[in-house]
Amino acid sequence: MWWRQPEEWQANTNERDCKHEDSHFTAWVGRYEDLETGEENGYLVKLLHSHAGGDHTYPGLELLPDGTLVATTYIKYRPGKDRNSVVSTRFKLSETDAQIKAK
Secondary structure (H helix, E strand, O other), X not given: OOOOOOOOOOOOOOOXXXXXXXXXXXXXXXXXXXXXXXXXXXXXXXXXXXXXXXXXXXXXXXXXXXXXXXXXXXXXXXOOXXXXXXXXXXXXXXXXXXXXXXX
């Protein structure tokens, strides 16, 4: 096990589609080496809209045999007085990559 001092890292985001500062449930897609070197490669994907700010942490991520990623978290995904729910969403990197390339 190793430990490294935390460092500030700014992701390369498209503000129109993925407003990370609003604390929605997002996934960063990129290479581990970019995290180590501080390179601003990759992109963020907004997975779910949060109606409670950043109150959605400790997500699980599962890779299925067909390449589908399943991300599960608790999140307030509806406006109003409803409380948080446990929600899963599915996506494939081939689909998110294609959307980024199409822009």
